[in-house]
Amino acid sequence: MRALYHYDEIGLLVASERTPSGHRRYTERDLRRLYRVRALRGLGLSLEEVADVLADSADDPESLRALLAEQLRRLDEHAERIGVLRRRIGDLLRQAGDPYGPDPERLMTTLEVMSVFETYFTEEQRGRLAERREALGPEGVEAARREWAGLVEEGLRHLADGIPADDPRARDLVRRWDALAGRFHPEGPAGAETAAAARRMWRDNSAEIGGSLPWPAERMAGLVAYLEQARQAG
Amino acid sequence: MRALYHYDEIGLLVASERTPSGHRRYTERDLRRLYRVRALRGLGLSLEEVADVLADSADDPESLRALLAEQLRRLDEHAERIGVLRRRIGDLLRQAGDPYGPDPERLMTTLEVMSVFETYFTEEQRGRLAERREALGPEGVEAARREWAGLVEEGLRHLADGIPADDPRARDLVRRWDALAGRFHPEGPAGAETAAAARRMWRDNSAEIGGSLPWPAERMAGLVAYLEQARQAG
DNA sequence: CTTGAACCTCCCGTCGGGGGAGGTCGTAGC
DNA sequence: GCTACGACCTCCCCCGACGGGAGGTTCAAG
Structure with missing residues (x-):
């Protein structure tokens, strides 16, 4: 996966070992970290947030819950913006099909x-x-x-x-x-x-x-x- | 507005005139084109789509309607993806608060x-x-x-x-x-x-x-x- | 004439990678 | 031992839609 190089670059997920020739070797721990990263990304969090929460979660167990709650709020906001756009476009299409004829x-x-x-x-x-x-x-x-x-x-x-x-x-x-x-x-x-x-x-x-x-x-x-x-x- | 330079660069909205010293002069026509661009952008269309529809709408009045209908569909898709994420995060938060205690x-x-x-x-x-x-x-x-x-x-x-x-x-x-x-x-x-x-x-x-x-x-x-x-x- | 605001061009940064060039490494078959 | 061939490496440019800033020019008011 190409993203691995990116995670390495930004320091989010660095392979713990390298073979003598320079190939990355991901340990079991690395893999589990990758799974967490992927899952959190899949929930729409930014890589920076993922990094933060993975760093914090050791000493602050609440940070993950807080972040997820925040994300839920942002998704709601986002959904509402989409709803506004939907209504606007719907109105426009309805106006476009009105009795005055299709006048673009x-x-x-x-x-x-x-x-x-x-x-x-x-x-x-x-x-x-x-x-x-x-x-x-x-x-x-x-x-x-x-x-x-x-x-x-x-x-x-x-x-x-x-x-x-x-x-x-x-x-x-x-x-x-x-x-x-x-x-x-x-x-x-x-x-x-x-x-x-x-x-x-x-x-x-x-x-x-x-x-x-x-x-x-x-x-x-x-x-x-x-x-x-x-x-x-x- | 900074975006004007960008529109100029990509050829979407080029000021029809320049003063001798090089300052852009936007004519009335340019302004109206700008309004269309801004409105279409505000509906979530990409600049490329905006450019296409502004070019096509002269000889194909249906293209705008088709594009808006397409955009409506995409917004629906997007809204559904957001709904999926919302449900997932909601489930996670509920699980996090279950009787086994807050075990991060x-x-x-x-x-x-x-x-x-x-x-x-x-x-x-x-x-x-x-x-x-x-x-x-x-x-x-x-x-x-x-x-x-x-x-x-x-x-x-x-x-x-x-x-x-x-x-x-x-x-x-x-x-x-x-x-x-x-x-x-x-x-x-x-x-x-x-x-x-x-x-x-x-x-x-x-x-x-x-x-x-x-x-x-x-x-x-x-x-x-x-x-x-x-x-x-x- | 000066001064300050507005405008110009050019360039780098965002976010999360994708794609490719050009080179090295590992392994399987002969 | 040799040779394919795939997997991996680094380095670099690309996407969208601008934002921000440097460093220079021009405009309008006082």
């Missing part, structure tokens, strides 16, 4: 949005947002989406009509816009933070996010800038 | 036996053996263990009494011994193979396996050799 461009855009999302929100914030979305339920999200589409149309009309950003109608639109967004943000100061992060995200990346929407990306970019102005003016 | 030496010996076990049986064979053990149930296993202890005592007495290996009593002991072992082996030729592997394992490693038993390892080694002789004689 949309799938790609969704990927972009995911990435941007992860750049602007911390993992914790994403967790909170997911909780809120879950609390709203699918119908709540759908309702908000429709309301929001109305607000977008209204904003685009304002823009086309040349209504200035400090006009009361623009400020009122911003108020309703932010209230709608507020449904998705957590309560208290945490909500203010996610809301601010969301605005930064929109400001910097309206093109990427807009790509997944039914309106032209550049018009959405204009609208976002317009709302930002109105918010400043308000 | 026994735990170590169990590890050795695990390793030897994995060397002599293929993964498939181990699966069959686990099935059989499950079919017997805990009480069946316990009953067999007690019967087996009786056979061991009987064999050790034969040895002490100097009964030769070709004596009918020895051959009868072997017959009952093998019948008992047979409960744990699968049916048909597969069972013969696992039984042969088990005998090889005992012959080569009676010390390691014997260490986890209530009898001295060297006496068990003698018994195994004795039974082997009796089997040849029979």
